[in-house]
Amino acid sequence: MPFALLDRWRAPAPDPRKVAWIGAQDYAHRGLHGSGVPENSRAAFARAIAAGNGIELDVQRSGDGQPVIFHDDTLDRLTSESGPTERRSAAQLGTITLSGTAETIPTLRQVLAQVGGKVPVLIEIKSDRKVRIAALCLAVRRVLEGYTGNHAVMSFDPRVSRWYWRHSPHTVRGLIVSEGEDRALPGKIRRRLSLWHARPDFLAYDVRDLPSRFAAAQRGRGLPVATWTVREPEHDERAAAYADAAIFEIREGDA
Template sequence: MPENSLAAFSAAIEAGHGIECDVQRARDGTPMVFHDWELDRLTDEEGPVAKRDARSLARIALKGGEQQRIPTLADLLELVAGRVPLLIEVKSRKDARVSAHCLAIRRALEGYRGAHGVMSFDPRVAHWFAAHSPTTLRGLVVSEQDDKALPGRIRRSLAIRHAQPDFLAWDVRDLPSRLAAAQRRKGRPVATWTVRTEEQRARAERYADAPIAEGHGFG
């Protein structure tokens, strides 16, 4: 089934799995459930998602069959309706203002009673939710790939300090990690992504608190 599609989410719910999704902003500010910045890989359309409004995006078919189209975050919340936990990865770029996007997501979540949290590579997202929606569970996504030297370690420590997240989502390829282990000792849970193999699942069980998995990573 197409990734980030309502069909895939429905299958996850039927199997009793929690859901991780990706959310980015349409041109009109609507939070859309879609992973890539560009439409090219996952649809037959081309160009940036951010250049289309929600109505236009909702008409675009996803590759992979099932007659699925790009859903809004509101569509997903209506489908899940609290039946399984929901983890929302907020897509962000360094040159983008995050406040408007975070506010739109918070508004979409108003009144939603199911277990949920938000996370992002951008520490400003967790920082915003800490200030403006403190009851929302918030996480920081971390990867050490190609950035393992001292400057990278300093940047990661500063990002965690700025974000003040409730949990971390760590790249499974980087485990075991001294920084991740130190955060766990401080009582901060560490999830790990993306667990796709039996070996990665065993690593997640040893060095993290929860896997974000797909395929064989489910066991």
């Protein structure tokens, strides 16, 4: 009971009308990617739009301060280039091909123009303790200004949601949570402190941690729960039972 009271005070539940769209569909994790279609590419987003799926995507900040769509903080895994993503300008990143295809690294502005409100978008803002949160969040907010399609920002870093609560309260904001091996009392305390600091409108929860008493308590008081990354039949069942939406990847043979 004390935690429930503190949750309502420190992290109030959102107006249901603000977040009703979160649970209205599932979301393709980094777009509908697969063989020949790289993750976080315009081709993957086009496939998701055609299928009527929402889109989950990742944002990094380029060297010239623009939000670009890329998961990693280095180029090595997904391109033939190497080194930190943040050392290249958006224009330079836009010439780098992904995974041996003709797809290149797009900006957030380009992808939102492509989506055009046809499906909702969950924007994961990638962060670590070295990142200047205010600069990154402001860069994303500037791109979102005037965009009328359903969209939300989210991050593992509670500072991101906190920034939007303070500076862009109409933006739907989420806290990404993974309990992992951190389920003892110190981990429970850290999750609560993150919740109170972030003041999110919804949670994006690791499907491997469901069912979760913490997630259920927040969902029960009005915070929608999306769950990631849903890849297996068992994950489908957990998502259906314990979450409002799935952030999924297509399994081999399902495409």
